[in-house]
Amino acid sequence: MGLRRRLSIRQSRENFSKAAQENTRAIFVESLGNPKLDVLDIKAIAKEANAHKVPFIVDNTVATPYLLNPIAFGANIVIHSLTKYINGNGTALGGIIVDAGTFDWTNGKFPEFTEPSAGYHGLIYSEAIGPAAFITKIRIEGLRDYGGALSPFNAFQIIQGLETLELRILKHSSNALELAKWLQEQPRSHLGKLSRLRK
Numbered sequence: 001m002g003l004r005r006r007l008s009i010r011q012s013r014e015n016f017s018k019a020a021q022e023n024t025r026a027i028f029v030e031s032l033g034n035p036k037l038d039v040l041d042i043k044a045i046a047k048e049a050n051a052h053k054v055p056f057i058v059d060n061t062v063a064t065p066y067l068l069n070p071i072a073f074g075a076n077i078v079i080h081s082l083t084k085y086i087n088g089n090g091t092a093l094g095g096i097i098v099d100a101g102t103f104d105w106t107n108g109k110f111p112e113f114t115e116p117s118a119g120y121h122g123l124i125y126s127e128a129i130g131p132a133a134f135i136t137k138i139r140i141e142g143l144r145d146y147g148g149a150l151s152p153f154n155a156f157q158i159i160q161g162l163e164t165l166e167l168r169i170l171k172h173s174s175n176a177l178e179l180a181k182w183l184q185e186q187p188r189s190h191l192g193k194l195s196r197l198r199k
């Protein structure tokens with residue numbers, strides 16, 4: 001597909017600013033980075049993406065929608081692996097794309113949304129579909145051409161898992177808090193003072 005990426009080891013606004021080029025077409029981050037669970041300033045990086053007129057895409061797999069809504073902090077597109085917490089039982093693979101409909105695809109950088117699409121009867125997505133242009137193109141061209149659709153049984157497994165997301169995340173969070181408190185008490189702990197630990 002001719003895609004190239006520039007990796008920024010620390011997900012800071014400065015690093016994204018240095019890495020961005022004329023031909024940059026998206027800024028992509030993980031809200032909690034795999035594998036070190038780095039926490040990033042989503043609002044600051046959203047501003048950087050705005051400045052470059054590119055969509056800000058956040059992989060929110062680890063935080064889950066229960067703990068964090070990246071759209072509230074400026075993300076234009078959010079993706080999740082459903083395979084992990086959302087399914088939660090290890091029986092199915094899947095992914096999801098959530099389009100906030102907030103990105104302006106008509107800013108001159110994305111002709112695939114402003115010129116007739118040869119793959120869909122000359123449809124001009126930005127004119128015909130407006131704010132839902134991206135997610136519609138993903139469905140009617142991407143899904144059709146690449147076939148990345150969930151099987152009904154996997155979809156069923158995942159929706160069953162989703163129903164208990166709240167209970168599981170609350171338990172994971174209270175377990176993590178207990179562990180952090182215990183580690184903090186240990187004489188050789190490197191955690192330092194976790195002053196923002198809540199009860």
Ligand SMILES: Cc1ncc(COP(=O)(O)O)c(C=O)c1O
Nearest residue numbers: 030034059061062081082083094
């Ligand atoms: C943050 C994050 N997003 C996406 C994926 C990919 O998930 P899947 O295996 O469902 O394709 C992973 C897998 O490790 C991940 O850690």
